Amino acid sequence: MTTRMTDEMVPAPRTPETGSGAGTFTPRDELPPLLHEPERVRTRPPLLERLGLPLGSIAAAVALGLMLGPVLGIIGFGWVPVTAFFWMLVTYIALTRLTENGPAVKDRFVGVLLASAGMIVVALLALVIGFVGWRALKIVGSLRLSFFTTDMGLTGPLSPLKEGGALHAIVGTLEQIGIALVITIPLGIATALFLNEIGGRYARLVRTVVEAMTALPSVVAGLFIYASVILLFTKQFNGFAAALAITVLMLPIMIRSADVVLRLVPGNLREAGLALGAGQWAVVRMVVLPTVRSGLTTAIILATAHGIGETAPVLLTSGVTSNLNWNPFNGPQISLPLAALEFIKSPQPDMKTRGFAVAALLLLLVLVLFVVARLLGGQQAGEITDRQRRRRATQSVRDMSRIESNHAEIAAHLAALRGSDPTQGASR
């Protein structure tokens, strides 16, 4: 320890025994300067190894499936994907076993199953959207703006595709879902707040009822409104009744999602608000609701997605019509999903094509609504985009001088008043 080591020498590893008694070491002092970066070691297997095994297994499985099915005709065509999937699992696990031990093989096996589940979901969705889009493509050739601006009132069953449109269904869907949202959002959020912020035994009952309502068949909701609104009051089909039926179906979804979101608000945020001397409502309005804005947006999206595709309750309450009806309180008013159903029921191929076009339009409409909702309310509380960050930075620097001068001004006033306060000397 007495000899100073030169930087070029690599110090021998030392233990406390070789040192002068029970001292401590400062290892950095004895480290030679860093001349070359140490060579990096990648702990992940190379790309070929990571992708080779699964891709090879899939190729082998598909080949076997095709061979047994279309080539040899041993199995029916429908069994090809199933056979291929199981053969893929077998190949993959067998190949993994060559190099890995038990736990690693199990990990890979479960990993493949989970990844497959994800792929099946994506594939199904792609299949649905792709099929609708493909069938709707036929109308693109004859598609013109008139599809969005005319109804089917003057279009007969044998009219060519370029005649008629879906305006009546677009108007119906937008009005009905609009009315439903106007009722659902405040009522849903209020109920969710009641369940979370007030609670108690009655709240538990309400929560159970809401959970039961999510299982309500949509046709029952339609019949309920038919019996309680149309038969008793309006005596005729109308869009408002359809909106009410949709509301009955949207409310439980909205309440449940909002309830889950509100339950995730940390209790210490509420406590912090209350500890400042706030009332409960002020804490809900200024702390709880702003914190869960993004989650509430998701709840609204879920409810909308559920409600916008409802067909049976609209059929029972608002009826089928080919004519445009702007007034939701008077007369039948069709919606997009119901229009799609009506078109596709028709034997004429052109009508079927219209049905798929309307279905594709519904998908597009939902997509647009989702994007708009995400843009408006999708941001997590406290998370801001880079642009917002920059704008707030500029704003902060700009306001700093204002705040400082206001502070200096008021502080000077206070100092003057304090200096002149005769009771001050006594209380100090």
Add this chain to the structure above:
Amino acid sequence: MYESSEQIEVPSDRDVETQVLELERGLAAPPAPDPQARGRRRPWGRGGARRAGSVDVSGSNVLRGFLGGTQAAELRAEAITAWFGDRKVLDRVSLTMPAGQVTALIGPSGCGKSTFLRILNRMHELIPSASLAGQVVLDGQDIYAPGQRVTDARKKIGMVFQKPNPFPAMSIYENTVAALDLTGTKASREERDFLVEESLKKASLWDEVKDRLHQPGGGLSGGQQQRLCIARAMALTPEILLMDEPASALDPSSTRRIEETIADLRGEVTIVIVTHNMQQAHRISDQCAFFLAEHNAPGVIVEYGDTEAIFSNPRDQRTDDYVNGRFG
């Protein structure tokens, strides 16, 4: 304070005419700007600030707390007994927390320190099964007396929690003056600006955040978030500040900053702090109370008094053992 001229008594060491003039300025709304302040005024920033000269400083609700020197008041707990359901957790605990001093509550986990602290600003009653007996006296008035509003008590008795909890949807600026909106207190922009700088300075956070006041409060480090919570609790000039292990979730250097902040606030506000860190209690407190709950018995104060005495010359053997780390 300035309602009637009869109250004016002229101290001998000040010029009478100046006194009267200055008092009239205080009476007048809006008061004319102080000549000295005018000399020191900085150029106005953009953002359309009105002149602070138009602020009615003496008649302002939010600024009242800054007029009369120290706000600190004595807090006295008398024979506090507390239950959770049928389980008694505190048994006739009495403690006087002197004005402007730092009182530390120490003791092993589960001895009722935090429960006692939460009783002091009526947070205890938020737990449905909780109940209590006894009095908490502030300004000669029991805060649990019938007719006393729970929000009034909490406004006068601020609280800082173990985990930093700035409001995530609010900026640093909004967090600092959150108490204004939450309690429905009206305040002009000038008053808000003043409160923001003043409170953040009290929490020794101003210099670190003054150029990013509009950024989210959650973007600060843990220690800064905790000081933001102190600033938030100090904005309405409470008489008492309760702290429930404010530094236990922080690293040593942030802990040191919090302790410095507490030292700065001494004298300005009465501080009651729960801590598990014996050195911390020793460093920052004037008074110390040692809580203990024997097996299956409710918590009691075994010993309290000057911190120096508790640590150097405790009367009770159990206190001696605890402060020297022999149990707990």
